[in-house]
Amino acid sequence: MRNATLGAAILAVAAALTAAPSHSAVVISKGNTVDTIPGLTGFSTTGADMDNLKVTAAFSGGLTQTLNWATTGASSGGVTGTGWSLSLSGDTFSAPWVFNFTNGNGIGRLNTLTLDGSDFGQITVFDTTDPSPGTNGSASGLDFAINSGCTGCNGVALYQVAIAIDPNAPVGDLFHKLTVSFDPGTGPDTNWSFLQDTDNDIRKETGFVPEPSSQALVGIALLSLIGSRRRRS
Numbered sequence: 001m002r003n004a005t006l007g008a009a010i011l012a013v014a015a016a017l018t019a020a021p022s023h024s025a026v027v028i029s030k031g032n033t034v035d036t037i038p039g040l041t042g043f044s045t046t047g048a049d050m051d052n053l054k055v056t057a058a059f060s061g062g063l064t065q066t067l068n069w070a071t072t073g074a075s076s077g078g079v080t081g082t083g084w085s086l087s088l089s090g091d092t093f094s095a096p097w098v099f100n101f102t103n104g105n106g107i108g109r110l111n112t113l114t115l116d117g118s119d120f121g122q123i124t125v126f127d128t129t130d131p132s133p134g135t136n137g138s139a140s141g142l143d144f145a146i147n148s149g150c151t152g153c154n155g156v157a158l159y160q161v162a163i164a165i166d167p168n169a170p171v172g173d174l175f176h177k178l179t180v181s182f183d184p185g186t187g188p189d190t191n192w193s194f195l196q197d198t199d200n201d202i203r204k205e206t207g208f209v210p211e212p213s214s215q216a217l218v219g220i221a222l223l224s225l226i227g228s229r230r231r232r233s
Contacts, residue, residue, distance in 0.1 A: 026153070026180065028128070028143055031160040034170050035118065039202040040125065043139040047077040047088035047095070049200055053124045054116040055079045055086055060187070061108030069124075083107040093140075096147040096193035109187040115196075118161045118176035123201035125163060126175045134173035135165060141173055142197035144180060149192030155182035163201075174199070 053069035067079040078087030083103035088095055101107070117124030127134070127141030134141060144157040158181070163174035178196065182188075 026144060026146065027156045029156055029158045030128075030172065030175070031158065031162065033161050034164055035161050035176055036164045036166045037201045037203065038166055040135075040137045040165070041200040041202050043137075043199065045092055045124075045198045045200050046075040046090060047071075047092070048073065048075050050077055050088075050117070050122075050124045050198060052119075052122045054114075054119065054122055056112075056114040056116070057081060057084055057086070057110060058112045059084075059107045059109065060111055061106070063107045068122075084110075086113075092196065092198040093142055094195075096195055098191070098193045099188070100191045101189065105189040109185070109189045110182065111187050112179060112181045114177070114179045116177045117201075120203065123203055124176070125199040125201055126159060126178050127197040127199050128159060128173050128175065131172055135163070135171045137165070138174055138199055142195055144178060144194060144196045147193040147195050149190060150188040150194075152186055153182055153188055153192075154186045155180060176201075 048071040050069045051071055054066060055069055056064065056066040058064040063082060065081045065084075067081055069077055069079055071077045072087070073089065075091075076087065076089035078085060080102070083101060083106055085100045085102055086097060087100075088097045099110070099113070115124070115126070116122065117126070125138075127138050129141050129143045132140065146153060158179045159175035159177070160179065161176035162170040162172060163176060164170040180194075
């Protein structure tokens with residue numbers, strides 16, 4: 001009787017798992033190209049700290065659009081495109097990036113989303129989970145992860161342009177560029193959100209790119225000026 005009861009329980013669990021909706025699966029991948037910078041501004045950035053981040057969205061209906069991120073409030077920012085928008089309010093370590101379809105699904109599914117902070121005017125840094133503790137001055141990061149919506153979405157989150165803090169080699173947790181590519185037919189066509197932590201290259205606040213021979217000294221001097229910036233616990 002005990003075996004029969006156990007067998008029935010196993011079958012019930014298996015049936016429940018089979019009936020459960022599929023969950024999104026996004027594989028994390030990291031490239032090898034390296035960008036050397038003098039330092040970081042600190043552990044904490046918000047939606048208002050990513051001005052000029054280049055956002056490119058490509059849709060199955062044929063629309064591809066690139067926009068520059070802009071501040072919209074004390075801790076918020078975003079972009080508004082043709083039939084879509086992307087915004088974030090709060091600290092990127094915990095607040096979701098919200099992607100809205102502002103014209104229903106008239107533009108089709110989202111095929112790819114690229115967030116590019118590699119140009120001098122953008123300087124946003126994507127801080128990933130591993131390795132930990134990671135680059136000195138970056139604290140704990142957070143990999144790209146779907147937060148809500150996008151049930152059944154599958155794809156790859158590719159981090160490119162690895163960041164090294166001069167004069168050290170890259171640790172492998174900081175990157176200037178993130179591209180999320182969804183498998184055909186699985187990209188979102190309704191509102192969804194995701195999580196991704198960011199930091200900022202110190203060049204955004206200084207507006208100065210030091211010569212290679214002086215990057216280390218300048219980085220140390222600048223870091224001494226930002227000790228009062230709020231640190232994430």
